[in-house]
Amino acid sequence: MSAPEIPNLKSIFANRRGAPSRGRGRGRAHAGASSERAEEVRDTAVRSTDQDAAGSRVSCVELGYLDDPYAQLFATQASTRRLPLLNRGTYVRTSAIDLLVDRFLQTTPDAPKQIVSLGAGTDTRYFRLKDHYPNINLRYHEIDFATNTAAKLARVNTNKQLYTRAYPDSPPDVFKLDTRPTTHYSSSYNLHALDLRSLATASDDAPPPTLPNLDPSIPTLILSEMCLTYLQATTVSSILHTFLDTYIPAPTPISLVLYEPILPNDAFGRTMISNLASRNIHLPTLTAYPELEDQRQRLKGYGFIHGFKAADTRLIWREWVTGEEKERVAGLEMLDEMEELDLLLKHYCVAWGWRDGGDGVFTRAWAAVLEQEGA
Amino acid sequence: MSIGGSDLDKAIGQLRACRPIPENQVRELCYKARELLIEEGNVVGVDAPVTICGDIHGQFHDLMELFRVGGDVPDTNYLFMGDFVDRGFYSLESFLLLLCLKVRYPDRITLIRGNHESRQITTVYGFYDECLRKYGSANVWRYCCEVFDYLALGALVTGATTSLSPTDGPLADNTNIDSLPDSDADIEIETLNANGEIMYRYARNSDSQSSAASQANSNPASSSPVAPTPTRTGPAGTGASGSANGSKGNDTGAILCVHGGLSPLIDTIDKIRLLDRKQEVPHEGAMCDLLWSDPDEIDGWGLSPRGAGFLFGADIVKCFNHRNDLSLIARAHQLVMEGFKEMFDSTIVTVWSAPNYCYRCGNVAAILELGEDGSNAGFVRRSNGDQGGGNGGWVLGSNVGNGNNGGQGGNGNRRLSSVLGDSMRPREGPGRRYRVFEAAPQDSRGMPAKKPVADYFL
Structure with missing residues (x-):
């Protein structure tokens, strides 16, 4: 599960106004100082939602929904118990992505594999996988803004549990560490401090930034939990083409797993959009890909031609979670929000697509994963 | 001090403005309310005309909208089917206002218990925390919970007309x-x-x-x-x-109002009357079922995904109604996007009165008016x-x-x-008039309003 980091609003708003990235012009500057101030306010609002998500994860762990000894280490606010409805939703989302990742890692388990987590934020997946698959040959990459990677590394470097897992090769000389590092490279865990949108502007003249240790020749799973959804659809498309064509060119198998909201046009969806807008949060891909079928076609359009599937989290709860596990989870808390839970779960989906020649690792890994019929 | 007469009217005024009343007044109010409620049976008798309302869930501004749409107390006779508290930001003000109105106009407002009127549920779903935040101690929550234990479990509406006198109103935009x-x-x-x-x-x-x-x-x-x-x-x-x-031309049976639904342990309304209700809502048994169960498209009884109460099908409702000479069961408990939902050949209806539930669901709300037999005399x-x-x-x-x-x-x-x-x-x-309404603008009446922030997965 990730507390999906919301990209830095400064960049998002700069982008919305037409400026391609941070640090360059701010687009239409007519609002001047007051717009800077407004952005700071939005920044703060969004950062608080990030810690909110980290808190949701802690709530799930404390109540027994999830087993994640690392969640607490990254949450900065005192834990508050979340509503059963939200705990259930967090559980479904996390276990859905766990399932896809596990099937991938368990297929030809000795072969090297790679995972790239976009906007990973305070996600603990790497550390959990490291415990679960101690001998696996896995390169894990996280990409996020420097402020976020710096915060994460500050935590990693001061906690022994995290530290020993993040430095698998040879522990560094602590005295040589940057006082405030933003990047981290090792044979298994890598943190790249960069603005995702810089991958979208790549061209022949301006190649995309180098991602150290990213291996172009080993099967790669890209993970976006509520990350790409904050970007314009065209930007997302460009970013993925950079991955599919430049970073991980064919025939290396590559896949994408998305977790995003859907169904913007019904009463719940309209309310979601307006509620989030009042918090200055906008989800361009929600309106660009309103239904499950749009999500599938979108994956295909990116070049994930050997599989493009999607299911809403309501179906995932019903069909992916085993009966025994459902019983365990249902027993954790009395849940009085059945209709609301249904609504909420219907409005989020997992979409997964791959390119592997049609008989590669992803085709085999996900052959039995049930998708949803229809739109 | 005592809360009676003009003090009570003062408290009502203050609560209508969405301002909590002092702790000692709450204690007094709850004491009075208990004295009143203890006299009520488990199934309160209510004469039509009456306006039946579903879940409120602390959405105070929407409760005010409900009164605007349905008429004020005491002009309109109200029956609230529970779930006054939890989830919304103003459970305290909403419940205390309803309670004040009950004490002030006992014959014009009926309150029955919902599954959220419980110590256990309110500690999870917000009312406990709200009391703690607003008073700095759990005393008020405790007073309120004591009142919860005295709330009736159901109501039986009699004297409703089968035929509405048509409203002499204009047509809505889309109506032909x-x-x-x-x-x-x-x-x-x-x-x-x-x-x-x-x-x-x-x-x-x-x-x-x-x-x-x-x-x-x-x-x-x-x-x-x-x-x-x-x-x-x-x-x-x-x-x-x-x-x-x-x-007479008016022979509709009685209407049973209950928060959740039926129980496999209850086949007659008299059996409800025999329950010992003055307690915390139990985890199982007839009292629990009445507050937790849901109708569903099944035959007979089924397990409820809520972990309490049961699911019951059309056959159960029809047999129960026939046996008890009921024409309709009105219940709440389930969010319905359109505010109300009739099921099983109109033998049971769900009424939901919390618009845009939790500031997130985008639903409309409804109240159900039953007219008086004789209003259509002859x-x-x-x-x-x-x-x-x-x-x-x-x-x-x-x-x-x-x-x-x-x-x-x-x-x-x-x-x-x-x-x-x-x-x-x-x-x-019975003839059924539904009034459908949307969420009130939060800042419309000069009442303090916290900007609603609904949680999503971000």
């Missing part, structure tokens, strides 16, 4: 006047929007009904307005004599013949060709009724 039944028709259901404009209306014993009919046909999956299945099996027998239902059931050829009454199966009405609703139910035969024919349902 041609789709409304004749002005002299016997109105079974009418739905009005928050401005009192007629959204649709349809007559009993008529298959040429309002826009609700086409709406239901075009979208069979939509919950309500339900396919306008008349509750009667066939007027061929009943209607023909012109007075087969009795000379009414005599019209026979088919009286209505004349083209405008004929409902005949068994007569609207089968009227599109494929979703397959399940109408046809299946009608079959069921004919299978059950005359002895099981449901009582004539």
Whole structure:
């Protein structure tokens, strides 16, 4: 599960106004100082939602929904118990992505594999996988803004549990560490401090930034939990083409797993959009890909031609979670929000697509994963 | 100090402005309320006319909108079916206001218990935390919980009319006047929007009904307005004599109001009366079921996904209603996007009164008005013949060709009724006027309003 980091609003708003990235012009500057101030306010609002998500994860762990000894280490606010409805939703989302990742890692388990987590934020997946698959040959990459990677590394470097897992090769000389590092490279865990949108502007003249240790020749799973959804659809498309064509060119198998909201046009969806807008949060891909079928076609359009599937989290709860596990989870808390839970779960989906020649690792890994019929 | 008379009116004024009253007044109020409620039976008798409301959930501003739409207390006689607290930001103000009104106008407002009126649930879903935040201690929460234990478990509405006197209101924007039944028709259901404009209306014993009919046909999956299945099996027998239902013309059975639904341990209303209700809501048993159960498209009884109470099917409702001479069960407990939802041949209805529930769901809310028997005095059931050829009454199966009405609703139910035969024919349902309303703008009445922030997965 990730507390999906919301990209830095400064960049998002700069982008919305037409400026391609941070640090360059701010687009239409007519609002001047007051717009800077407004952005700071939005920044703060969004950062608080990030810690909110980290808190949701802690709530799930404390109540027994999830087993994640690392969640607490990254949450900065005192834990508050979340509503059963939200705990259930967090559980479904996390276990859905766990399932896809596990099937991938368990297929030809000795072969090297790679995972790239976009906007990973305070996600603990790497550390959990490291415990679960101690001998696996896995390169894990996280990409996020420097402020976020710096915060994460500050935590990693001061906690022994995290530290020993993040430095698998040879522990560094602590005295040589940057006082405030933003990047981290090792044979298994890598943190790249960069603005995702810089991958979208790549061209022949301006190649995309180098991602150290990213291996172009080993099967790669890209993970976006509520990350790409904050970007314009065209930007997302460009970013993925950079991955599919430049970073991980064919025939290396590559896949994408998305977790995003859907169904913007019904009463719940309209309310979601307006509620989030009042918090200055906008989800361009929600309106660009309103239904499950749009999500599938979108994956295909990116070049994930050997599989493009999607299911809403309501179906995932019903069909992916085993009966025994459902019983365990249902027993954790009395849940009085059945209709609301249904609504909420219907409005989020997992979409997964791959390119592997049609008989590669992803085709085999996900052959039995049930998708949803229809739109 | 004592909270009576003018003090009470002062408290009502303060609460109407969404300002909490001091702790000592709450204690006094709760004491008075308990004295009053202890005199009520487990099933309170209520005379029509009455306006029946579903879950409120601390959405104070929407409760004010409800009063605006439905009329104020004591002008309107209200029955609230529980779940006053939790989830919304103003559980305290909402519940205390309702309680003040109960103490002030005991015969004009009835409060029954919902599953959230419980110590255990309120510690999870917000009311406990809200009390702690607003008073700095759990005392007020404790006083309120003591009142919860005394709330009745149900209400029995009698004296409701089978036929509404049509509202003399303008039509809502999308309503086609041609789709409304004749002005002299016997109105079974009418739905009005928050401005009192007629959204649709349809007559009993008529298959040429309002826009609700086409709406239901075009979208069979939509919950309500339900396919306008008349509750009667066939007027061929009943209607023909012109007075087969009795000379009064108003013979609707009573309406049972309960928060959740039925219990496998309860087959008669008298069994509800025998329960010892003055306790925390138990985890199982009849009292728990009444507050937790849900109707569902199943046969018989089923396990509830909520972990308490049961699911019950149409057969259970029809048998219960027949045995207890009920024409309708009104309940709340489940969010319905359209505010109300009739099920099982209109033998049970869910009423939901919290618009945009949790500031997130985007639903509308509804209240249900039942008119008074006698408001239509002298009414005599019209026979088919009286209505004349083209405008004929409902005949068994007569609207089968009227599109494929979703397959399940109408046809299946009608079959069921004919299978059950005359002895099981449901009582004539009461005339039902639904007023549908949306969430109130939070800052509209000069009341303090915290900007609602709904959680999403971000």
